[in-house]
Amino acid sequence: xxxxxxxVLVLALALGLLxxxxxxxxxxxxxxxxxxxxAPAPASAGFDGALLPGGLRAPGFTLTDQRGRRVxxxxxxxxxxxxxxxxxxxxxxxxxxxxxxxxxxxxLGAHPVPVLIVGAxxxxxTSAAVRRFLAEAALTGRVEYLSGTLAExxxxxxxxxxxxxxxxxxGSPHPASVLLIxxxxxxxxxxxxEQLTPEGLAHDVRRVEGAG
Numbered sequence: 493x494x495x496x497x498x499x500v501l502v503l504a505l506a507l508g509l510l511x512x513x514x515x516x517x518x519x520x521x522x523x524x525x526x527x528x529x530x531a532p533a534p535a536s537a538g539f540d541g542a543l544l545p546g547g548l549r550a551p552g553f554t555l556t557d558q559r560g561r562r563v564x565x566x567x568x569x570x571x572x573x574x575x576x577x578x579x580x581x582x583x584x585x586x587x588x589x590x591x592x593x594x595x596x597x598x599x600l601g602a603h604p605v606p607v608l609i610v611g612a613x614x615x616x617x618t619s620a621a622v623r624r625f626l627a628e629a630a631l632t633g634r635v636e637y638l639s640g641t642l643a644e645x646x647x648x649x650x651x652x653x654x655x656x657x658x659x660x661x662x663g664s665p666h667p668a669s670v671l672l673i674x675x676x677x678x679x680x681x682x683x684x685x686e687q688l689t690p691e692g693l694a695h696d697v698r699r700v701e702g703a704g
Contacts, residue, residue: 539699540692541672541683548679550575550671551651555610555638558622563636565608566677572700573606574693575671577654580625581616585668585685590629593670595690596697597634605697607635610648612656614639674700 554564565573574593578586590609597604611617617639626632639645649656652671670688672681680703681696 539681539696540689541670541681541687541696543681544679546678550673550677550679551648552677553610553644553648553651555640555644555648557636557638558619558626563608563638565673568606568608568673569677570675571606572675572697573608573673574697575608575610575652575673576668577610577612577649577652577656578625578668579611579613579616579656580621581613582656582668586612587625587629589668589670589685589688590625590631592688592690592693594630594634596693597631599690599694600697604634605701607631609635609637610654611637611639611645612649612654614642614645672696672700674703 550565552565554562557563565575574596576589576593578589580586593607597607611622617637622637622639623632626635626637640648648654668685670683670693671679674680680700683693683696
């Protein structure tokens with residue numbers, strides 16, 4: 493009888509210790525764990541994308557758009573801008589990202605924002621391929637598709653941590669993503685492919701505009 497009572501007490505104590513531990517969950521794409529129920533609210537509270545730390549100046553660049561004009565990031569200072577890195581050959585992520593951006597522009601209606609698409613594959617980004625890519629996403633005349641020499645593009649890819657060969661693979665550590673840049677030229681909000689929706693992107697554009 494005493495042995496049975498002791499066994500029950502030991503089991504009860506072990507169960508209490510187990511239930512008293514803070515909950516954890518796996519962070520997507522890694523083996524790391526984070527606190528669950530007791531964790532503080534994330535910095536992105538109120539945003540659909542990931543709100544970035546303050547003070548991250550978006551690296552400047554000047555490239556050539558699909559009409560042959562030189563376009564600089566700096567010329568959009570004073571406006572919220574969408575920046576992404578895509579290629580006509582990057583699949584399946586790039587067409588999906590382009591369609592989601594088009595949906596966000598539709599959501600914004602009469603108050604669209606500049607969209608800058610930096611080419612991620614010069615060989616695939618021929619004039620004909622770019623025109624077809626934009627037409628398929630209903631983005632013709634609504635975005636700037638930027639290209640340049642390989643040296644120019646590599647400098648921009650490096651500045652933004654882009655790995656062009658991995659953009660089409662949503663399971664890679666560096667899939668295609670969408671960045672919001674605020675009026676002051678700072679990186680404010682980031683959407684990975686799995687987070688991106690037209691409604692969410694339009695919502696965060698309005699939030700960033702309101703914060704400016």
